[in-house]
Amino acid sequence: MSGRIVKPGVAPVVVLVGPPGAGKSTVGRLLAERLGVTFRDTDADIEQLAGKPIPEIFIDEGEPHFRELEVRAVRAAAETHDGVLALGGGAVMAEATRTLLKGLPVxxxxxxxxxxxKRVGLDAPRPLLAVNPRAAWRELMEARRPLYLEVATAVVDTEGRPPEQVADAVLEALELKY
Ligand SMILES: Nc1ncnc2c1ncn2[C@@H]1O[C@H](COP(=O)(O)OP(=O)(O)OP(=O)(O)O)[C@@H](O)[C@H]1O
Ligand SMILES: O=C(O)C1=C[C@@H](O)[C@@H](O)[C@H](O)C1
Ligand SMILES: [Mg+2]
Structure with a gap:
């Protein structure tokens, strides 16, 4: 495989964005293993910051508070993490986050x-998809697709591809070798 060799220590080597169920966390972990770098997920960082799971943050403090924590978590990770970074599905809605992502391999x-x-149905609940997940997902994707495209340096289709193949496609899209 040709391409640039990953040099940890400067900035995230890959940032994954996309809607719930895209596989950011799953594929991100695989990519980090392949590249021999660490993996970070802003959803996990937020849970640590808040000391509770995401659905409880939504219930106790509401979505606006969650989004504030999310901007802080993305900033901290984008500025300090030198491995693979997965963002929460809605992170791109914040303009501050989109600005932070400029120049990174997203x-x-x-x-x-x-x-x-189908994928998220097998998982822990996503608060925004708790009621009528199909309609909710469609609506959020309509609003967010332009924002995912705005921050992306590459787009990878995950449809019908197992996570390992998606990871291969990401490496190819970014011309990363390991
Ligand atoms: N390419 C794939 N093919 C089949 N199943 C997948 C694929 N990618 C992820 N999954 C499964 O889909 C579910 C959701 O994946 P994951 O949690 O990685 O999504 P996400 O993009 O991080 O979602 P969120 O935005 O909610 O954090 C998991 O059960 C995971 O095992
Ligand atoms: O799409 C969203 O807005 C969300 C996705 C998840 O990753 C979490 O960040 C949270 O459940 C909100
Ligand atoms: Mg995730």
Whole structure:
């Protein structure tokens, strides 16, 4: 495989964005293993910061508070993390976050409604998809697609591809070798 060799120590080597169910956390972990770098997920950072799971933050303090924590978590990670970084599905809604992502290798993981809803249905609940997940997912994707595209340096389709193949496609898209 040709391409640039990953040199940790400067900035995130890959940032993954995309809607719930795109596989950012799953593929991010695989990519970090392949590249021999660490993995960080802003959703996990927020839970640590708040001392509780994301659904409880939504219930106790509301979404606006969650989004404030998210901007802080993305800033801290973008400025200090030198491995693979997965963002929460809604992180790109904050203009401050989109600004932070400028110049970084950001990959938008694409997924269609059917696959996404099937995937998240097997998981821990996402507060925004708790009621009528199909309609909610479609609505949030309509609002966010332009924002994912705005920050992305590459787009990778995950449809019908297992996570290992998606990881391969990300490495290829960014011309990263390991
Ligand atoms: N390419 C794939 N094919 C099949 N299943 C997948 C794929 N990628 C992820 N999954 C599964 O889909 C579910 C959601 O994946 P994951 O948590 O990685 O998504 P996410 O993009 O991080 O979502 P969120 O925005 O909510 O954090 C998990 O159960 C995971 O195992
Ligand atoms: O799409 C969203 O807005 C979210 C996605 C998850 O990653 C979490 O960040 C949270 O559940 C909100
Ligand atoms: Mg995730």
């Amino acid at each position: 990959v938008f993981l694409e997924v269609a409604l059917g696959d996404a809803v």
